[in-house]
Amino acid sequence: MRHDNRLSRMLHILVHMARHGGPVTSERIAAMLGTNPVVVRRTLSGLRDAGYVRSEKGHGGGWVITCDLEQVTLLDIYKAVGQPSLFAIGNEHSNPDCMIEQVVNLAVDDALREAASVLVERFRTISLGELNRLFDERRAAGHDGSIS
Numbered sequence: 297m298r299h300d301n302r303l304s305r306m307l308h309i310l311v312h313m314a315r316h317g318g319p320v321t322s323e324r325i326a327a328m329l330g331t332n333p334v335v336v337r338r339t340l341s342g343l344r345d346a347g348y349v350r351s352e353k354g355h356g357g358g359w360v361i362t363c364d365l366e367q368v369t370l371l372d373i374y375k376a377v378g379q380p381s382l383f384a385i386g387n388e389h390s391n392p393d394c395m396i397e398q399v400v401n402l403a404v405d406d407a408l409r410e411a412a413s414v415l416v417e418r419f420r421t422i423s424l425g426e427l428n429r430l431f432d433e434r435r436a437a438g439h440d441g442s443i444s
Contacts, residue, residue, distance in 0.1 A: 300380035302339055305329055306373055309340075311427050313349070314365055319358030339377060346376040365425035374419055382412050 312328065313320050322333035322340070329336070340359055343349045348363040374380075385408070387401040 299384060302377040302380055303370070303374050306339060306343060306377055307370065307424070307427060309336075310343075310348070310361055310373065310424055311431060313359060313361040314424065314428055315431075319352050319356060319360050321358040325359065342376045342378060343373070346372070348373070348376060363424070365428055366423050368424050369420055370422045370424075371416060371419035373424075374416075382415055383408055 309320075309325055309328070312325075322336045325336045325340075326333040340349055340351075344351065348361065348368060349359050350362050351357070351359055385404075387404050388397060389401075391397050
């Protein structure tokens with residue numbers, strides 16, 4: 297089963313961009329993520345449309361973060377990347393007239409709605425600035441991990 301990792305990838309890149317302090321090319325971002333620069337540009341275009349990044353053309357150009365890290369939340373970025381499905385599980389719809397299937401689907405739908413609500417609310421409380429600070433804390437504590 298394939299997971300949609302656009303949110304975590306873009307959060308990763310945004311913190312890198314904030315720490316870099318200058319333009320970062322699509323090629324460099326693609327190398328960090330192990331993907332194609334076209335995929336990077338397509339995904340970053342949603343963040344550009346939301347006003348979180350901009351692209352600078354020409355020599356020395358690239359993507360630049362334009363938002364206040366303290367004001368932008370994980371929820372904001374989740375919305376900007378297209379609100380991908382939060383869960384990989386879902387309901388069976390092979391026999392919609394079956395009352396057992398209907399009851400199961402209702403129970404699963406209710407649980408998924410409740411879980412999604414909790415997760416979205418948590419996303420609302422975490423800023424990009426907090427991610428940046430958490431990185432600094434982990435680095436200062438000597439956690440082994442590269443900036444890639």
